Amino acid sequence: MSSDLDNPSGPGAGTLLLRPISARRGGMYVAGVLAATGLLFAWQASLIDFGDFALPGPGFFPLVLGVLVFVLSVVIGVEDWLGMGSQETIELGHRDVLIVFAALLAVPLLFEPLGAYVTLGLFGAVLLVLIARVSLVVAGLSAIIAMAVCWYFFQVALGLQLPIGPF
């Protein structure tokens, strides 16, 4: 006996904004960001007491690791650069990914000022409307029910005090 189960968003959904980018070029950008991260850490670590090789100080480990991250990132970047013939592409910019990530960025901003339950209720409702494509009423009701369950489970049952904001 077999049955079809619907997947998340359904075939084709959210793919309109997808943009294929060269894996080689993208790989070089990522390596560049990692190299910059390594440099930043190495620079900051150089401001901390290095000690010496026999008795390392608190700056020793991070400096060595920062330089290592930088060097390895450069190696990977060069490897990517040398693979110029590669036609491989990576798709970025899926609509649902962008929406979820943008909504996630708003959560820590609003979590304490608005309170946990309002923020997460809004977050859930927005995702239901934009990702699951349900009506505003269904999304709103679902969010209220979900927050009531969360409040009972986390606050009442587990005694977890989440921020309640101005309410």
Add this chain to the structure above:
Amino acid sequence: MTGFDQLLGGFAVALSWKGLLYCFIGCFWGTIVGVLPGLGPLAGMTLLLPLTFGLDPAIGIIMLTGIFYGAMYGGSTTSILVRIPGEAASVVTCIDGYEMARQGRAGPALMISAVGSFIGGTVSIVGLMLIAPPLAKVMIAIGPSVEVVLMLLALSVISVVSAGSRVKTVLMVALGLLLGSIGLDNLTGVARFTFGYTSMAGGLSFTSLAIGLFGISEILINLEKTDTIKAITPKLKDLVPRRKDLRDSAPAIGRASIIGFIFGIIPGVSHVVSTFVSYAVEKRFSAHPEEFGHGAIAGVAGPETANNAVTGTAMIPLLALGIPSIPATAILLSALTIHGVQPGPLLLTDHPEVFWSLVASMYIGNVILLILNLPLVGLFVNLLRIPYAWLVPIILIISVIGVYSVNFSAADIWFMVISGGAGYFLRKFGYEMAPLLLAFVLGDRLEASFRLALTMSGGSYATFADHASIIVLTSTLGLLLVVQALAWAFGYRKSVADEVEGA
């Protein structure tokens, strides 16, 4: 008090109503996260980590461990019925498991998978019980220099066994160690990379990093997938395997128990690698290798037994050495530390009740899973009917609350979101997250032991090559090289991965 008395004491905790309840919750939730694509044991454990804060450490660990091996069980269900591995360790099961299901033999495949998982899991628990206590005794005598050597060895092995580019893996290890150095220096109290923020003095939150790198990035990647799922649902009466099935799978289960047991010690992705090696071994040993890929029951029994046999042995480095070998045990390390229990050689003397109740609960958990998985297979498969778009907000809301509740700081939510975004991009470009997380966990200790060893030796680097270190290093390295050689000799994973692609 003998080991047997302590084991009985462990059973007393594990069989208490609380022990049984949380073991059941762990196994049940573990099966669910194992079934649902995009949620593996790691995400499952991190999501319920905050739940353990109000519990006794032993009970909390019982629940988290239940999630770990429950996910291994659950992963097989979707591999067999839907041809979608619930988690990475069930990828190989798709090959013959789904073929069997298509031939109307999903029941025996599920039954053999459950029985194999039970046997593999039980063998590994016996191994954990026998090996961890004497190993811990040996480890108590060692100094920080050997600890450094061991941790470096673990991190080196992660780089060797990793599936992707070695350079990228080493880079992830270095980045993990670097991120682990953020916060106050353990030995001098100097603030490092805190940029004046007091919330960063304690370092970056492990829970935020784990949920971000594994949970959030996995969700973002899964949102891009648009396959339609076709499930085969067997009836309960069809579960009974034929005599030939039992005959064919028994040796596979035996061999895979040993393979999983050995691979469990290897840091990195041992639970995944062991399944590929087991499949390759079974194909090599089979009198009918041509049946593999077309519904050979040994191709289901082997990998499923192996990935469960890993669960117990993976606990040995954690509990006896305090070194997590796979990301799931890193979560356990974090949970134990939050409870004020330091895993390592002293765990068995300082907190024997935690160790022995964990061992006892693993026996009980394996029985619970056997009972739970077969009759409820229909229920678990139906979970896949829940649209993923509905699951996403639920998972994310639990993640946010979970992360916040560790330190009650919105900064941790920021860090989770940033880690999730970074993890998404890094994974898209072939970087693995497990090495980063393991290095992050070990970073603090590695640095502290390194500097302590040098201080104790008066600055002599020869301390890292003294007698004890050399014995530990060479014997462990030798064992790992043999295992690696065997893995490669039996096809390792590439050839099998190709088959998965082609199946």
